[in-house]
Amino acid sequence: MITASVVTFHTSYVDLKRLLDCVLHSSIDIFFIIDNSSNDSLREFASLSDKIVYIHSDNLGFGSGHNIAIRRSIELGAQYHAVINPDIYWEGDVAKLLAGFMDKQEDCGLVMPKVLYPNGDIQYLCKLLPTPMDLFGRRFIPFKAYQEKHDAWFELHRTGYAKVMEIPSLSGCFMFMRVGTLKQVGGFDERFFMYAEDLDLCRRIGEVSKTIFYPEVSIYHKYEKGSYKNRKLLKYHICSVVKYFNKWGWIFDKKRTVTNRKCVEQLGIK
Template sequence: MFDIVASIVLYNNDKSIEDAIKSFINTDLRIRLVLIDNSPTDKLKYLASDSKIEYIFNNNNVGFGAGHNIGILKYINLCKYYLVLNPDIVFNKGVLEKLCSYIEPRKDIGILSPKVLYMDGSLQYVCRKLPTPVDFFAKRLIPSLFKKRIESYEFRDKDYNQTMNVPFISGCFMFIRSEALKKVGLFDEKIFMYTEDIDLSRRINKYYKNIYYPEVFIYHGYARESATNFKLLLIAIKSSLYYFSKWGWFFDKERQSLNMTAGKIYE
């Protein structure tokens, strides 16, 4: 039985992925890292140079959520916690141990998120409410016209040094109780990329709490590619259309209910 199994989905990654790998395997916990490679060739297989690492080559870009599902399906019954990890994340030794120590006795927590910093040490506002269509499209297309609304959506009016309830945990680092995944299921594979973390967060949040825990921090080389790459922007829009069609556009009572607890201090 592993304490933590993590997966990273790869697609023609550069050498920065090596820092994420080193961060995760630098622990005395019982771990396994699964590299899910969606690249057109298996040139990244050299990354699995440690016995703690497993490399799976898809020979097909199946998407973010579907890629992680490969690892989850294989190890869900073999670990206490499952970590969905981005390839541009780095953190110090001890982070995983602290997350395990915090979540272990708190059985009501389904997903735990640390404080997330940019590489220069400044804060990333990763705490989010479940988005309305206005929140989602305004943030990507015309953020300057909806500044106050976006600030509320990202909890910028809250104290990011407080442990709090967060309906939507960013997919860059989702530390998930395995029992929660068994209860609600895996990532929705109809979503190729960009809203799969919102979908999974809200499904888990129906039965557990999603908690932001700022006593632990990580670094995220956030690129926000959908804002500059037209192809990725189209993928984001397509994913959002599916997401809102699934859960409701402007009449989503569950979204309203889960957002009512958003930002409340967790003790």
């Protein structure tokens, strides 16, 4: 069984309908809409199919919402669960292809497909584990040349994003995960309201299994970068990043150093 979930918050009807069209033509057996909106106007989408389960929830954050679906997936005995953003869409049966890959990679707990902008350009969402400078410097140091050079290294541009790679930090916009692994690590850390929860989960999954980028499958992502445009979202972003480094270490993080060194050596980009 393959389950999946989306967390909504007054989400665009157009975006959600487009995602659901993809879901309903895929191998996803049950799709959870966890609605953190102040009203339940999105409930009407549950009438599209018996495979859609709508749950109106208190807004306790992105990870908390997805954990509702993850717990249900564990109870149902699902084999795989996908965490999907509302602004994602694809062609073909992505879930079937990713499940087929995972079936052959029993040591893989998380896989992310190639993520494209709507115009077909690659989104560089494979990353090393961040230092404080990686997250704060790239955002607040106003030198374009520095930012471009830093991003090229941090986001592993030199790999070309054309081969299967084990990557320590993969984007939360589309996370296809083994339910047994999710049960083992406990799902998202609900102390993160929004942002960095995917980084934290990916890192914890990486401690017990492989986290893999699989470019043979691709999806599309509008990628609004909300925290770059909205001060409230920026505040959430900064608070979550602080919580992340308080949890894992700011300057001294031996596991980060070892993991990143192993990654770049395996990819041959030292």
